[in-house]
Amino acid sequence: xxxxxxxxxxxxxxxxxxxxxxxxxxxxxxxxxxxxxxxxxxxxxxxxxxxxxxxxxxxxxxxxxxxxxxxxxxxxxxxxxxxxxxxxxxxxxxxxxxxxxxxxxxxxxxxxxxxxxxxxxxxxxxxxxxxxxxxxxxxxxxxxxxxxxxxxxxxxxxxxxxxxxxxxxxxxxxxxxxxxxxxxxxxxxxxxxxxxxxxxxxxxxxxxxxxxxxxxxxxxxxxxxxxxxxxxxxxxxxxxxxxxxxxxxxxxxxxxxxxxxxxxxxxxxxxxxxxxxxxxxxxxxxxxxxxxxxxxxxxxxxxxxxxxxxxxxxxxxxxxxxxxxxxxxxxxxxxxxxxxxxxxxxxxxxxxxxxxxxxxxxxxxxxx
Amino acid sequence: xxxxxxxxxxxxxxxxxxxxxxxxxxxxxxxxxxxxxxxxxxxxxxxxxxxxxxxxxxxxxxxxxxxxxxxxxxxxxxxxxxxxxxxxxxxxxxxxxxxxxxxxxxxxxxxxxxxxxxxxxxxxxxxxxxxxxxxxxxxxxxxxxxxxxxxxxxxxxxxxxxxxxxxxxxxxxxxxxxxxxxxxxxxxxxxxxxxxxxxxxxxxxxxxxxxxxxxxxxxxxxxxxxxxxxxxxxxxxxxxxxxxxxxxxxxxxxxxxxxxxxxxxxxxxxxxxxxxxxxxxxxxxxxxxxxxxxxxxxxxxxxxxxxxxxxxxxxxxxxxxxxxxxxxxxxxxxxxxxxxxxxxxxxxxxxxxxxxxxxxxxxxxxxxxxxxxxxxxxxxxxxxxxxxxxxxxxxxxxxxxxxxxxxxxxxxxxxxxxxxxxxxxxxxxxxxxxxxxxxxxxxxxxxxxxxxxxxxxxxxxxxxxxxxxxxxxxxxxxxxxxxxxxxxxxxxxxxxxxxxxxxxxxxxxxxxxxxx
Ligand code: HEM
Numbered sequence: 001x002x003x004x005x006x007x008x009x010x011x012x013x014x015x016x017x018x019x020x021x022x023x024x025x026x027x028x029x030x031x032x033x034x035x036x037x038x039x040x041x042x043x044x045x046x047x048x049x050x051x052x053x054x055x056x057x058x059x060x061x062x063x064x065x066x067x068x069x070x071x072x073x074x075x076x077x078x079x080x081x082x083x084x085x086x087x088x089x090x091x092x093x094x095x096x097x098x099x100x101x102x103x104x105x106x107x108x109x110x111x112x113x114x115x116x117x118x119x120x121x122x123x124x125x126x127x128x129x130x131x132x133x134x135x136x137x138x139x140x141x142x143x144x145x146x147x148x149x150x151x152x153x154x155x156x157x158x159x160x161x162x163x164x165x166x167x168x169x170x171x172x173x174x175x176x177x178x179x180x181x182x183x184x185x186x187x188x189x190x191x192x193x194x195x196x197x198x199x200x201x202x203x204x205x206x207x208x209x210x211x212x213x214x215x216x217x218x219x220x221x222x223x224x225x226x227x228x229x230x231x232x233x234x235x236x237x238x239x240x241x242x243x244x245x246x247x248x249x250x251x252x253x254x255x256x257x258x259x260x261x262x263x264x265x266x267x268x269x270x271x272x273x274x275x276x277x278x279x280x281x282x283x284x285x286x287x288x289x290x291x292x293x294x295x296x297x298x299x300x301x302x303x304x305x306x307x308x309x310x311x312x313x314x315x316x317x318x319x320x321x322x323x324x325x326x327x328x329x330x331x332x333x334x335x336x337x338x339x340x341x342x343x344x345x346x347x348x349x350x351x352x353x354x355x356x357x358x359x360x361x362x363x364x365x366x367x368x
Numbered sequence: 369x370x371x372x373x374x375x376x377x378x379x380x381x382x383x384x385x386x387x388x389x390x391x392x393x394x395x396x397x398x399x400x401x402x403x404x405x406x407x408x409x410x411x412x413x414x415x416x417x418x419x420x421x422x423x424x425x426x427x428x429x430x431x432x433x434x435x436x437x438x439x440x441x442x443x444x445x446x447x448x449x450x451x452x453x454x455x456x457x458x459x460x461x462x463x464x465x466x467x468x469x470x471x472x473x474x475x476x477x478x479x480x481x482x483x484x485x486x487x488x489x490x491x492x493x494x495x496x497x498x499x500x501x502x503x504x505x506x507x508x509x510x511x512x513x514x515x516x517x518x519x520x521x522x523x524x525x526x527x528x529x530x531x532x533x534x535x536x537x538x539x540x541x542x543x544x545x546x547x548x549x550x551x552x553x554x555x556x557x558x559x560x561x562x563x564x565x566x567x568x569x570x571x572x573x574x575x576x577x578x579x580x581x582x583x584x585x586x587x588x589x590x591x592x593x594x595x596x597x598x599x600x601x602x603x604x605x606x607x608x609x610x611x612x613x614x615x616x617x618x619x620x621x622x623x624x625x626x627x628x629x630x631x632x633x634x635x636x637x638x639x640x641x642x643x644x645x646x647x648x649x650x651x652x653x654x655x656x657x658x659x660x661x662x663x664x665x666x667x668x669x670x671x672x673x674x675x676x677x678x679x680x681x682x683x684x685x686x687x688x689x690x691x692x693x694x695x696x697x698x699x700x701x702x703x704x705x706x707x708x709x710x711x712x713x714x715x716x717x718x719x720x721x722x723x724x725x726x727x728x729x730x731x732x733x734x735x736x737x738x739x740x741x742x743x744x745x746x747x748x749x750x751x752x753x754x755x756x757x758x759x760x761x762x763x764x765x766x767x768x769x770x771x772x773x774x775x776x777x778x779x780x781x782x783x784x785x786x787x788x789x790x791x792x793x794x795x796x797x798x799x800x801x802x803x804x805x806x807x808x809x810x811x812x813x814x815x816x817x818x819x820x821x822x823x824x825x826x827x828x829x830x831x832x833x834x835x836x837x838x839x840x841x842x843x844x845x846x847x848x849x850x851x852x853x854x855x856x857x858x859x860x861x862x863x864x865x866x867x868x869x870x871x872x873x874x875x876x877x878x879x880x881x882x883x884x
Contacts, residue, residue: 141658142680271868282833290826298680301691301814302567303822304558306445308406315399322395328388355406 006050007087011125013043014090014117021110025258033107037098040110044094051091054078074146085153086124090117092157096279100161100272108262109272112164119196122203144295151287152313156348158280159320162273163345169269169338172260175253181335186252188342190245197244198225198237266334273341274327281320288313312351319344385460386467394457401453405444413442413587458555461548469545476538482524482531483845483860491845491860493871495878499855503530503848506855510846513880517873519844530848537842541864543835550828557821565816568634570690573698573808577641577666579608581813583632596631607669608635636688636813638667643674644802645695645809647761652785654762659692661809687815694810697744697760704806706739706766713795721804730796734772737798741767744806746781754781761807765789766800840865844877857881 020036059076079088097113140146167185174182205224221227225237292313293303304310323340326332384390409415413433420429440447488494499506510532511521519534568581580603588596599617606612614624628634643662650657658678665673665685675683682691698704701724708728711717716731727738745758746765757763769779770792782800783789790797840863847858859878863870 268868275866275869278837282837285833286830290829293822293826295680297819298682299691300693301682301689301812301816303819306405306410311402311406311445315402318395318399322392322399325388325392325395329392330389332392 004050006046006053010043010047010050011121013039013046014094014114014121017043017110018114018118021107021114025108025111025262028261036110037101037107040094040098040114044091044098047087047091047094051078051087054084071143074143075141077146077150079150079153080140080146083124085149086120088150088153089156089160090120092154093117093160096158096161096276104264104268104272106262106264106268108259108264109164109168112168113161115192115196116160116164119192119199122196122199125203142295142299144291144298148287148291148295151283151291155280155284155288156352158276158283159345159348162276162280162341165269165272165276166338166341166345168259168264169266169273170335170342171252172256172264172269173266173335175256177249177253181339182252183249184339184342186249187245189252190248193248194241194244198222198241201225270334270338273338277320277323277341277344281317281324284313284317284320289317309351309355312347312355316344316347316351319347382463382467385463388464390460391457391464394453394460398453398457401444401450404441408436408441408444410444411442413437416442454555458552461552465545465548472541472545476541480522480533480535480843482526482533483847485847488845488847488858488860491862493861493863493867493874495859495874497857497859497878497881499857499881500853501855503850503855506530506848506850506857507532509881510848510857513877514844514846517877528850532846532848533844535841535843537839540835540839541841543832543837543839546828546832547836548832550825550832553825553828554822557818557823557825560818560821561816562818565814565818566634567812567814568632569693570640570811570813571696571808572640572642572661572811573805574642574645575703575805577607577639577664578604579637579639580604580633580635583634585630585632588631592631595627596633599627599631599633603633603635607639608637610635638665638672638685640665640685640690642809644804645807646802647695649762649785654758659695659809661692661811663690687817689814689816691812691814692809693812695760696808696810698806698808701742701803701806705804706742707801707804708766709797709799709801710737711797711799719801730792730798733794733796735777735792735794735796736771737768738771739766740769740779742803743767743781744803746783761803764800764803766803768798840870842870844874 017036017039020032020039024032024036055073055076055078058078059072078084093113094117097109100109101107167188170181170185174185176182199221201224202221223229226234226241228234228237292310296305296310297303319340323337323344326337326340409419416436417429417433420432423429424432436442440449444450483491499509507523507530514521514534518536520536521532521534523533524531566583568583570578570581572578580600582600599613602616603610603613606616610621610624614621617624619627641664643664645659645661647659648657649655660676660678662676663674663683664671665683673683673685677683677690677692679692682689684690705721705723706726707719707721709717709719710728710730712731712733714732718731720728722728722739724739724742727736729736743754743756743763743765744760745756745762746754747757747763748754763783763785765781765783767779767781770777778793781789782798784800784802787799790799792798842861842863844859844861846860849856849858859874859881861870861874
């Protein structure tokens with residue numbers, strides 16, 4: 001299928017863009033910045049083509065009952081499994097990012113957004129998620145459900161963006177190493193880097209296609225590093241990880257200087273954070289909570305059953321509601337509010353991956 | 369004096385409950401107390417005991433479990449602390465709305481007027497433009513720059529200055545109230561549903577009619593389960609008639625009611641029959657594409673409604689909805705009927721129902737078939753032996769032995785999903801259409817009288833979101849003053865949100881006035 005070539009191209013482009021943006025942040029050469037934007041636009045175009053191609057492919061492959069064109073198109077939308085939904089997430093995030101880069105005429109955000117894209121795409125590759133176009137199970141053949149999935153991932157894309165700007169905000173407003181907010185951002189960025197590196201190492205070590213993400217997580221994730229069979233390598237990985245965290249914590253304030261030279265103000269960062277959330281929050285409320293409820297109501301007879309996935313979606317949504325309300329509280333300006341936006345994205349990740357991988361594991365553990 | 373303290377007290381309480389700080393605190397608590405319920409498996413004592421044994425050891429596990437149960441963690445989302453928090457949130461939301469709505473309403477209702485000079489000079493978003501010409505011409509410039517963008521200008525002349533002003537999106541200020549009201553509606557609907565609705569399930573075999581559903585109960589002992597089954601059988605034998613049931617059992621109706629409640633039996637007040645059930649697969653795979661049940665509702669022995677349901681497409685009668693949710697094979701296939709379409713090579717064809725072991729003749733010939741084996745999911749292993757690979761009717765097959773004049777001729781498996789297996793050597797065909805009465809359809813049954821409120825809440829919330837997040841209240845003033853052949857235009861504006869984007873829009877308007 002031609003779509004996979006375009007997907008690979010876009011993946012490669014985003015990885016290169018990540019390197020370019022970070023280099024640009026350090027060296028501040030305008031040429032590098034323009035190149036970074038160019039590569040990102042190229043990657044985005046390739047990804048768009050790939051999605052369209054896949055949509056056309058699944059339109060002709062999927063056997064659907066639907067008679068009206070709308071339902072037919074929706075049912076063949078290429079956003080029905082984990083792999084496809086992560087692609088949509090990355091696509092949305094990059095789209096919003098590009099809009100912001102042009103609107104605010106500032107490229108420094110790129111260094112914070114592209115690593116998230118890189119991590120998500122690495123994850124799709126590494127876990128060997130099924131990239132096949134699959135038919136839908138009966139319960140999944142619902143317009144509500146498909147709209148639910150699509151809107152949720154669009155919202156996740158905006159939340160990822162708000163996470164990037166929230167972290168940037170924290171970077172440029174903190175410098176004391178014993179300050180809570182400073183520790184928070186160095187830890188967040190550090191853990192993010194560590195997971196990215198560890199997964200890249202897994203990817204290079206085991207280039208096999210695995211059956212499911214669950215089995216990958218159970219048997220391969222971090223096997224090249226923290227969970228290596230060799231105790232020595234595992235111990236070494238922990239030491240290196242601690243080293244990364246320490247270096248970030250010790251010298252993190254230097255990043256602030258780099259960023260400040262791009263003349264971004266805290267107001268702009270706060271504004272972008274708020275704007276991303278004020279797009280993501282209603283979309284997630286509508287798509288993630290309401291459409292999910294309508295679907296569950298039609299398929300199972302209950303719009304809400306408090307299962308862990310539902311509950312964590314609600315938690316995610318409420319954390320962003322807390323963020324929105326905290327902005328109206330006296331004395332709760334700046335860092336205190338922005339940090340909520342960053343926490344919101346952690347709950348997004350947990351809702352998306354943690355619930356399936358950790359909680360179901362725990363429940364299965366009880367059955368042993 | 370006393371009254372003073374009283375009003376002071378009430379004011380303090382009012383202030384407390386109308387504060388956003390309280391909202392943030394409640395929401396944070398809400399998030400925190402929601403987490404344990406996702407980690408501790410709800411309702412399952414046995415599994416949690418096993419888990420606890422692994423964590424705290426054999427000795428303390430039962431004690432730990434008791435504590436967890438008594439604090440309501442096994443039913444976290446119905447526990448007293450959770451409900452109190454929900455009530456607090458609702459209360460907070462209501463008071464907050466009553467407290468703030470009048471102010472907002474006033475802002476929306478008060479007509480806009482020109483701005484005093486002192487205000488104008490202090491507006492944060494402001495610009496001054498000098499244009500050549502007279503007032504009329506300057507006014508035209510300003511209107512041209514603003515009208516196309518949804519600003520309908522009002523004007524007022526005070527002495528020699530002309531004031532133009534306009535606002536748009538004032539109703540967006542009400543969006544927040546719509547969102548908040550919608551939350552109250554959803555919560556109210558949920559409470560109505562929890563109080564007056566029910567949720568149960570029903571495994572309905574093909575060809576049978578039931579008139580009661582079973583709901584979740586606590587653990588029942590063996591004796592209790594036996595009694596429940598006896599009750600159910602009695603109810604079904606009189607088609608769900610409660611009065612008759614209590615007569616048959618010889619107990620008071622009130623006693624019967626309390627027993628039904630205890631055992632989670634819910635008579636429907638009518639019967640529902642499954643006429644047929646089918647699963648469609650994708651091609652020849654085992655991936656189900658659709659499950660479908662043909663249902664008939666019967667009241668007082670008469671048919672009142674017929675409908676086929678699928679996943680995502682339920683049936684509703686008298687407020688009770690039946691959802692297609694699962695299916696399965698009956699443990700006992702004695703009453704199941706094989707539906708065969710038999711067609712001879714001369715074109716005579718008939719469809720008939722048979723029991724296991726029945727014989728049939730191919731019309732106009734001396735060939736006779738005997739139904740001698742059945743598999744719900746037939747497959748062949750590498751040695752060519754057949755075996756059954758699933759407990760559901762994924763690939764139903766019937767083994768038929770053919771005889772001619774009492775003598776064995778040949779035998780073979782006829783598969784429902786593979787037409788080539790229907791062909792006999794002489795050109796006759798025996799199509800295996802179905803094994804009817806072998807499957808049951810799994811139905812979720814529920815009544816939720818609060819659902820419509822929840823849905824109205826959902827709809828309102830969506831509308832509210834659009835007003836809250838994608839619209840803002842913008843006001844623009846322009847003061848035009850003629851001075852020595854020039855007009856000085858002072859523009860000022862306010863916006864209630866999205867300030868940075870609005871400033872950019874403002875710049876553009878200013879530019880277009882300057883550009884003429
Ligand atoms: C699940 C619960 C709630 C949700 C989903 C919710 C949702 C929202 C949303 C979407 C906004 C608009 C925010 C913005 O424009 O940035 C908002 C604003 C607001 N909410 Fe809530 N809210 C909730 C509970 C409450 C409660 C309990 C109160 C009670 C005090 C409250 C008071 C306010 C206030 C005062 C505003 C600001 C209005 C303004 O001046 O623009 N909210 N809420």
